Amino acid sequence: MTLLVAEGISKSFGGLHAVQAVSFRVADGEILGLIGPNGAGKTTLFHIISGFLPPDRGTIHYAGEPLAGLRPHDICQRGMVRTFQVTRPFQRLSVLENVVIGALQRVPHRRDAIRIAEEMLALTGLSEKARNPGHGLTIADRKRVELARALATRPRLLLLDEVMAGLNPGETDRLIELIRRVHAQGITIMLIEHVMKAVMSLSQRILVLSYGQLIAQGAPAEIVRNPQVIEAYLGEGYAELEP
């Protein structure tokens, strides 16, 4: 079953064509990777899907319904939640309270929200830091708070924006594991990533964006051999080299 359908998405900022006629689908229950060189338009695409930016052209349908004109909070209520590339914890709130804000999306009472938040903290390994303030966390912890907070909204579709950035190999492995566990609970995931190890091991399918255009999509193994992809990342001339 298709959860998200994007058709002909375009967005320009003045003369800069950030996203050009991008179309893709996200199947229910899959993990879809989104890669591409810096400035390719990946985060812009996330902004558009999650309602922070209106597209100049194109439509998005989520669970069969159009998202046109919906604000980000409406979209979150329908089950799509995103994280931010540069983490944005609520600085003066505790880690627990950060996640409670997410949980309040689903339950009206703080009591229940706290319970859900504690579950999410346990899932992401942050239980011991529940009372820590939102500022002054390590980058790995910030990523986990961002994830826990998003998960607390009980999403169907989770958009992760460079959630592996800045982590050391050990932290990366643990986060990959965590994302697998989240996926196992039935949550569809779309992730923007530069850390190839993560993208390759997690994604069932990958979209490749370059200069705002979708230049390839397919299984990880196909993508790495795709000459256009190689060219986009490494420049002309590399595509002809033997792997």
Place this chain on the structure above:
Amino acid sequence: MIGRAALGIAAAAGLLVLPFYVPSTWQNLLITTFYYAYLGQAWNLLGGYAGQLSLGHAAFFGFGAYVSVLLQMHLGISPWIGMFGGALLAAVFSQGVGYLGFRFGLRGFYFILLTLAAAEICRLVALHLSILGGYTGIFIPFKPNPWQYQFQGKIPYYFIALALLAFGSAVVWLVQRSKFGSYLVAIREDEDASEALGVDTFRYKMIAYGLSAALTALGGTFYAYYQFYLQPNTVLNINHSVDIMIRPIVGGSGTILGPVLGAFLLELLGEFSRTYFAASLAGLNVAIYGVLLIVVVLFLPRGVYPSLRGWLRRVGGSAE
């Protein structure tokens, strides 16, 4: 825990009997303190909890004052009822300003400017409307009648001011523990992140604004029937807006005790300057407010109460 409850009850009891044992000047001081603390609580809902700084709260205050007075003077409606009329109109006005501000994405500095402009427009319009007294202002005839919100002596006003403060603080306390309150704080911390987590930031900001405006208006009615004189340049000007916001900012925005502490501190400061700078140069008070703002921003950005609490925690090691 028991110790704190007992302390609280003792303090409350003390407050209830205090006015009977102090001279009139003290009564006035206390009334002013409670009343500004109450206004501070109202402002704090929007400014401290939701993080939207308003430099235009004098306008809502004015709605409360003028509407109740006009309803009484022209239609004989008791201010006890009229004050809700003022609160309602203030809330409506806030929704208008809020719509302009929040729909058009005005944040921070731009929102402050909008609130300032809105209040100044109110003031300038009021100066030109004869029904509001124009430049001369409105004198409210003193005819003591509890049903008409007018009392002999200060003691009834003391209890009304105290009741307002208790009510305002209770409202803030209830908000703070609710989902609404949690969302407001999230909006303050990071509006976009809140949106992403399903918080309808527009709606909650509007509610906070409306609530803050209505509460402020109730204070305006009290003022009208305590001072008996309304003039746009006193009631609606920027200095008055500063008066309203400086106490919670100095005391601790985003806390319940902050506005109360701020009101007490500023009242003490005012008394001090009145005693020692007896000539009471016009403008000295506000100049001192300016200095306070600077001091708070540089050294106590979260306000006196949170800094005090933090310091006490470090020194005493006590659990909260």
Place this chain on the structure above:
Amino acid sequence: MSLYIQAIVNGVLIGGVYSLMAVGLSLIFGVMRIINFAHGDMMVWGMYLSYWLFVTFGVDPYLSIAITATAIFLLGMAVQRGLVNRIVQAPHEMQILLMMGVALVMENVALMVWGPDPRRVNVPYALSTFWIGPIVFDLPRVVTFAVALILALGLFLFLKNTDTGRMIRAASDNRIGALLVGTDILKVFTLAFGVGAACVGAAGSLMTPLLPFSPSTGLFFTITSFNIVIIGGMGSLLGAFVGGLLVGVSESLGAVILVPSLKEIVSFVLLVAILLWRPQGLTGGRR
């Protein structure tokens, strides 16, 4: 018809001073991203200084520009060094509150020293006029406009051609880059604030022969400066300059079309209109 042309002419003439005033604000914002809430009050202090020099020593306001500009320049640097510098990294709300505090202090110290009554400077040639066709030109306004123009030009040349000026522009364009090439960023900030303040101090001297003023005039000038800078684009000096002329003209026309005493309302309504019409993202591309 000629009434409107007269209003436009007058608007342009006063717009010159507004431009100078706004350029100062824009410079401060452009370099430091600080919104100088005390801008109008600094101008009023310049006006009081100019007034005092005139009343005590008979110095013509146009001649005392050098003194007022220098005095406010030093004041600006002191404010920056002593206060603003400490909060450059603080959240915007804190910066606004700080400058609000400064504004309150400045306005009320002026109130304590001079009292609330409006002052005016009556230069001997205040009533001199000359005609071009049916349009009256007020000599003081023309001189003010001319001098404001010259000062603004001087500022542009300073920023463009001198080393110090280039440093300021570099820091304004790209703070990190400027740091990387060894710019003493603190010195640049202080200087920029000082120069911005000097602009507004000079503008004060220029304004003195034209209008009565009192401590509360400061807020009006502050709001007008904000209006201009938001229209012209926060941080854009040229935008501030053009904006100043525009605002001068619209204010002047507004006074003709509406009751003159509502002039202040016009500036606030204009502010609201500008705030709404110029969505945040388009304010000169900077924020």
